[in-house]
Amino acid sequence: MxxxxxxxxxxxxxxxxxxxxxxxxxxxxxxxxxxxxxxxxxxxxxxxxxxxxxxxxxxxxxxxxxxxxxxxxxxxxxxxxxxxxxxxxxxxxxxxxxxxxxxxxxxxxxxxxxxxxxxxxxxxxxxxxxxxxxxxxxxxxxxxxxxxxxxxxxxxxxxxxxxxxxxxxxxxxQDTWYAGYVRVYCKNCYIEGTTDFIFGPATAFFDGCSIYSYGGTALTAASTESYVTYGLVFNNCTVTGASGVSTVMGRTWRPYAATAFLNSSLSSIIAAAGWSDWGSSSNDATARYREYNNRGAGASTSGRVSWSRLLTSSEAANYSNFKTVLKTTYASSPVTDNWDPSIVIANP
Incomplete structure (x- = not known):
C-alpha cells in the first residue's frame, strides 16, 4: 500500500x-x-x-x-x-x-x-x-x-x-494502565491486573469496559488533583476476577482521589468496605469515592466505609455523561473546550 x-x-x-x-x-x-x-x-x-x-x-x-x-x-x-x-x-x-x-x-x-x-x-x-x-x-x-x-x-x-x-x-x-494530567476516553475496553492496575491523576471515562482482577489491594489508585471535579469514572462497566479474589474498587494514592462506579455490574470480588484510605485516616475527609445504581454481589453499600457516598440522581446524570466529564481541560483554571471523543470514533 x-x-x-x-x-x-x-x-x-x-x-x-x-x-x-x-x-x-x-x-x-x-x-x-x-x-x-x-x-x-x-x-x-x-x-x-x-x-x-x-x-x-x-x-x-x-x-x-x-x-x-x-x-x-x-x-x-x-x-x-x-x-x-x-x-x-x-x-x-x-x-x-x-x-x-x-x-x-x-x-x-x-x-x-x-x-x-x-x-x-x-x-x-x-x-x-x-x-x-x-x-x-x-x-x-x-x-x-x-x-x-x-x-x-x-x-x-x-x-x-x-x-x-x-x-x-x-x-x-500490577499498575497495568496509567494516565497523567490529561483526559482519556475508553470504550468497550478490557483491563486486567492485580494491585492498583488502573491509576493516576487523569480524568478518564470508562464506558462499557470489562475490568478483571487477579487479586490485589484495589482495582484503582487515583491521584486526582483537588481542583479537578472528575477522576476515574466507570459507567456501564463489568467487574469480575479470579476465583477467591477479594479487593476494593479504589484506594487513595493521593488525598483527593476521585473515583466513581455507576450503572455497573460488581461481582463478589468487591469487599463490603468497597474502598480504602491506604492506611491514612486523614484521606477520609478529602477522598471522593462515589457509587450509583450498581448491581451484582459486590454492589451492596450496607458495609461501605462511612466516608464514601452514593450520588444523587442529578449528580449521576452528570457523571454518566462522558461529554460532561471530559468537557474541560485538566487545569486549576480549566478551559471548556467541549471535547467529544465520539467524533474520532465515528471517523477514525
Missing amino acids: KLVKSLLLIPVLAGVFSCKKSQDIATTANENRLATTEATTIVVAKDGSGNYTTVQAALNAVANNSSTRTVIKIKNGTYKEVITLASTKKNVSIIGESATGVKLTYDNYASKINPATGAAYGTSGSASTFIKAEGFYAQNIVFENSSGPVGQALAINISGDKCVFNNCRFLGR
Whole structure:
C-alpha cells in the first residue's frame, strides 16, 4: 500500500503523490513534511507487505504537529517493541486488522535495570507503550506488559490529552494502565491486573469496559488533583476476577482521589468496605469515592466505609455523561473546550 505524501507547494503543479517508503527514509526532513487536508495512511506489517515492519518506525514517520489525522493500519501480529508516540506526533490513529490480532508488548518492569542508564526503569519508565501526544486514537489494539507478577509494570503510560481507546485490551499485573494530567476516553475496553492496575491523576471515562482482577489491594489508585471535579469514572462497566479474589474498587494514592462506579455490574470480588484510605485516616475527609445504581454481589453499600457516598440522581446524570466529564481541560483554571471523543470514533 502506498504512503500518501504532502501536497507539493508549487503554484502551478500541486498534487498528491504516493510512493512506497522504505524504512531507511525516516529522516528529519521526512518527519517534518507539511500536513495536508487529506488524512495520511501508513501500513505496518511484520511480513514486509506494508510501509514499515515496526510500529515505532511508522510513528517516527508521522509529520510533526499536524492538524490533520494520520492513520496507521497495523496488520495482525505480535510486535515486541517499546513504543513511544512523541509529543509532536499529534492526531494519530492506530487501527488493528482484527479485534484481538494485534498485540504491542514488552517486558520491562520498575526494578529492572535499564542497560542504557544503569539505573532501574522505575514505575513510570516501565511501560511497554508511551503515548505523549494529544489527539491519539487506538482501535482493536492489545497493549501488554508481559513481565508477569514482578511488581510495577505498565502496559501503557498516557501523558497526551484527549486520547481515545476503542475496543482495546490492556494486559498486565500490577499498575497495568496509567494516565497523567490529561483526559482519556475508553470504550468497550478490557483491563486486567492485580494491585492498583488502573491509576493516576487523569480524568478518564470508562464506558462499557470489562475490568478483571487477579487479586490485589484495589482495582484503582487515583491521584486526582483537588481542583479537578472528575477522576476515574466507570459507567456501564463489568467487574469480575479470579476465583477467591477479594479487593476494593479504589484506594487513595493521593488525598483527593476521585473515583466513581455507576450503572455497573460488581461481582463478589468487591469487599463490603468497597474502598480504602491506604492506611491514612486523614484521606477520609478529602477522598471522593462515589457509587450509583450498581448491581451484582459486590454492589451492596450496607458495609461501605462511612466516608464514601452514593450520588444523587442529578449528580449521576452528570457523571454518566462522558461529554460532561471530559468537557474541560485538566487545569486549576480549566478551559471548556467541549471535547467529544465520539467524533474520532465515528471517523477514525
